[in-house]
Amino acid sequence: MRSVRRTERAIQKKWIIGWILVLSLLVAGAGFGWAGEEARLRILYLNDFHGYAEPHRPVGSSEAIGGIAHLAAEVNRLRVGQPTLLLAAGDMIQGNQWANFFQGASVLRVMNTLGFDALVVGNHEFDFGQEVLKQRIGEAAFPVLGANVEGLPEIKPYVLKEIEGGKVLIIGAVTEDTPVMTHPRNVAGLVFLSPESTIQRILTAHAPEADLVIVLSHLGLPADRKLAQQVKGIHLIVGGHTHTRIEQPLKVNGTWIVQAWEDGKVLGCLDLMISKGGIRLSEGRLIDIKPGREPVKEISALVEEFSRRVKGELEEVIGEALVDLEGQGARRQETNLGDLLTDILRIETGADLAVLNGGGIRTDIPQGPIQVKTVLDALPFNNFPVVLRLSGKEIREVLEQGVSDLGGHGGKFLQVSGLRLIYRQSAPPGNRVQEIRINGQPLEPDREYLLATNDFLAAGGDGFSVFKKAFPDQASSPDWKPEPGSGKVVLYDRGRTVQELVIAYIKRQKKVTAATDGRIRSRE
Amino acid sequence: MNLWVNNQPVDLLKGMTVRHALIQADLVKEIEKGKKVYDEWGNEVGLDGVVEEGQRFEVK
Numbered sequence: 001m002r003s004v005r006r007t008e009r010a011i012q013k014k015w016i017i018g019w020i021l022v023l024s025l026l027v028a029g030a031g032f033g034w035a036g037e038e039a040r041l042r043i044l045y046l047n048d049f050h051g052y053a054e055p056h057r058p059v060g061s062s063e064a065i066g067g068i069a070h071l072a073a074e075v076n077r078l079r080v081g082q083p084t085l086l087l088a089a090g091d092m093i094q095g096n097q098w099a100n101f102f103q104g105a106s107v108l109r110v111m112n113t114l115g116f117d118a119l120v121v122g123n124h125e126f127d128f129g130q131e132v133l134k135q136r137i138g139e140a141a142f143p144v145l146g147a148n149v150e151g152l153p154e155i156k157p158y159v160l161k162e163i164e165g166g167k168v169l170i171i172g173a174v175t176e177d178t179p180v181m182t183h184p185r186n187v188a189g190l191v192f193l194s195p196e197s198t199i200q201r202i203l204t205a206h207a208p209e210a211d212l213v214i215v216l217s218h219l220g221l222p223a224d225r226k227l228a229q230q231v232k233g234i235h236l237i238v239g240g241h242t243h244t245r246i247e248q249p250l251k252v253n254g255t256w257i258v259q260a261w262e263d264g265k266v267l268g269c270l271d272l273m274i275s276k277g278g279i280r281l282s283e284g285r286l287i288d289i290k291p292g293r294e295p296v297k298e299i300s301a302l303v304e305e306f307s308r309r310v311k312g313e314l315e316e317v318i319g320e321a322l323v324d325l326e327g328q329g330a331r332r333q334e335t336n337l338g339d340l341l342t343d344i345l346r347i348e349t350g351a352d353l354a355v356l357n358g359g360g361i362r363t364d365i366p367q368g369p370i371q372v373k374t375v376l377d378a379l380p381f382n383n384f385p386v387v388l389r390l391s392g393k394e395i396r397e398v399l400e401q402g403v404s405d406l407g408g409h410g411g412k413f414l415q416v417s418g419l420r421l422i423y424r425q426s427a428p429p430g431n432r433v434q435e436i437r438i439n440g441q442p443l444e445p446d447r448e449y450l451l452a453t454n455d456f457l458a459a460g461g462d463g464f465s466v467f468k469k470a471f472p473d474q475a476s477s478p479d480w481k482p483e484p485g486s487g488k489v490v491l492y493d494r495g496r497t498v499q500e501l502v503i504a505y506i507k508r509q510k511k512v513t514a515a516t517d518g519r520i521r522s523r524e
Numbered sequence: 525m526n527l528w529v530n531n532q533p534v535d536l537l538k539g540m541t542v543r544h545a546l547i548q549a550d551l552v553k554e555i556e557k558g559k560k561v562y563d564e565w566g567n568e569v570g571l572d573g574v575v576e577e578g579q580r581f582e583v584k
Contacts, residue, residue, distance in 0.1 A: 002535055048570070048572070048573075050572070059555055059571070060555045060556055060559070060560070061558075073542060095572075123539075130582055175574075177538055177574075180537075180538050180539050181538075181539040181574075197566070220573075220574055220576060221563065221565075221567070222576045222579065241573070242563075242574055242575075242576075243542070243569055243570030243571075243572055243573030243574075244563065244567045244568075244569050244570075244573060245567055245568040245569070245570075246567055247567070250565070256557040261568070261570060262570035262572060262573065263570070265537050309568060331549065386537075455540070455544065457548060458537065458549045459536060459537075459540060459544035459545075459548050460535075460547060460548035461547040461548070467550075468535045471525070471535055471536070471537055489537060491536055492538075492539055510560045
């Protein structure tokens, strides 16, 4: 009797072990394990979010799109029943006021809640300085990557992630041009190495351990294509920087390349089938993000919390105007607000001279308390400061362009600082400037001066093509390396707008005043 | 840095964007009217996308 029971127990035990084995195999086959025949891995990706947490209407669009709480709903839906990676390809924490007022901390809160698996630093992650970046990295519940950045140990070169038995090597790489895209102090002491050779070195050391190799790139599509051409062994490049809407994944030299446009307007979704035999693309697509889908409540609450705080920040009183500061006449003549703004631009950038287009100054700042939004109303364009080393002859050309259309309809009339200008209205355009004095001395045609302006004018806006003469001849030198502070481009700071320079100045000074001092005069 | 917008040469600083290329080519108004910008591979690009030496864009 006892031996019959023992036999029954042994049979039951074998059945249980057998079922456990069968179930284990089924689970492994459904997941990312390598024991199964072919496993699926879903990769969700986002790049160049720039803090656009709320739905917004881009220029030329008739409807609001984006919204991180709606994007989160898609992420959650696409994660169900799938081994999934959620990746961010840089430029996440800077751009929109929703991010900037908190130096990116608001974005980190959302990214942690959404459960990102990795972020590569973009050039804009450096815009608040290295101390703030270290703080943001400390807050991140995911690795922050950048293999070709030397000098900031908090940024990791790569991460080897295990997902249900499979190993994924994710290497981060950021554009080598970062030093010319932010203020030099933000990257002081850092070295940005060649992405290609850095990635090759990591691949040689670590690719044998990995089943799948992903480069999380903030290099831009042309550079991603070059990387795929030059470096073998990368299965997938998840890119950013050029804000490219790649509808269908591209294949270059055996490497898949994806990128998901900008500002959280789309979410990238890529399904890979992985087996011992290799990696196969099952499907790749971009999913449009629009209000309408039920948002994720936890993310909505975070967005609203920080939006309320943005409103508070906009209404913050930062100083006092002791007189009415007139901006509205800035398209036709010198105004005291034009004088003040160009003085601030000159002082804050350390330039000898400064010019701003009158068309960029839109409202007055009335006498009394100045709120942040008062400054943003007066200067509504997100222009960035540029400092160029120009000859006296080139500066004369700049000023001639500024007085070439005196009807007051365009916006090219220049407000100036650091110089005095006399022009003759009745003279033909191109010959109107009569006299230019700097510190009481005539402008010297062959001497070089540092001129601060905004990136709109530097790019040739309002017909200021003369600025192009200061640009390095990069066409004849494809290996040209940016060297901030040297050459003709002394500063191009895409990390802090002219508005922000003005706000910082008023906060420091507390009380501001200005009177037109006759720095721009018409002889007639 | 030289690039082209609608076959028109544009000269920009490193780090400048599609928006700067359109400013120089005097095409920003076309975007306000609803036109879009595409790179040489036919992908739509955002105005704040960084441009690279030798790229070709089309506004349509």
